[in-house]
Amino acid sequence: MTASFWHSSWSHSQHLRAAYPLLFACSRRKGRSVAQALDDNRWVLDLPDRSTPLLLEFVHAWREIRHANIVLQSGVPDSICWTLTNSGQYSPRSAYLLHFIGRTNSDLL
Template identity: 35%
Template sequence: MAPNLFSISKRKNRSLREAITDNAWVTDIDLQHQSFSVTHFIELQKLWNAASRLQLRLGVPDTIRWKLTADSHYNTNSAYRAQFFGSTNTNFETIIWKPWAPPKCKFFSWLAIQDRIWTADRLQRRGWASNPNCALCEATQETGLHMFTACNYTRNVWAQLSAWTRCPAIDPECWTPHDALHDWWTALAGAQVANKKGLRSLIILVLWEVWKERNARVFQHQEQSIPRLVARIRDEATTWVAAGAMHLERFLDAARRS
């Protein structure tokens, strides 16, 4: 409360009882100290107000009071809730963690939706040398929002998948502009479709495969055409279904009937 006053106090080892008896703590302070300033005076006022409100119950043992419950008694429920003080609510549970997808794809999605994957714009902010252009279209600065939603290469992938799955919601022609990847993702994952759980798994799958394609171009200098990437996404979707993505299977069934 008053670190500057404490630094010029002549008695730093008094007990609380000794200090407030006849306001002995005031006489301990070297008011003539050469460093005494307005800051010391403000702390003196705060400490005086606090001390004047303090009432010691002499002879009564100290007790521990838990501030997070009405009866001042500790319980584990209040301690658990205290861990979330200052936290913010997100929809990540709904659009990333609950849909079926391999853990590595979910973790990637969690990073991507917060713009924490190593796209060119983030590398530049760190001062790291990199090609600023999108590795897929080579026409625009690479950002997560551009690469997954605005890049011509990726939009063609989405369009072909829309026709294959008979899901108009993932056709880029149906999208509205967004300023952040999280906003776009939220809007697409909440689209009015019958199979929302399958759609959310499909979004994770497509973005994961687009990211892998981007990395193959950057680090291995290998690239695939749009039809080949779409075919790879189809194959991977079949694998996910075999592993347990039952909601994604409804999209495959629609594709088989087309």
């Protein structure tokens, strides 16, 4: 499976479409993979113009993408990896345990 630039959580914890809804709404190519979008910053060229309402979101998105430190390797397709298991593979058990991250135990119950 290929990681989607707008729809996958590849840069930080949130999808870019949710973090930057104005940019997503204006993007002409919402189906690009991470590799396609980052190659020569094509995601920027997918925006129709650089109007003032988009400027703030654009600057924040640009910084987030640059700080993600993604290294593209020619000929190697991008992919999605489940980070909650050592193998990188999804399991129902790991998804279930996700609900309890950050929960504290109490002797009161």
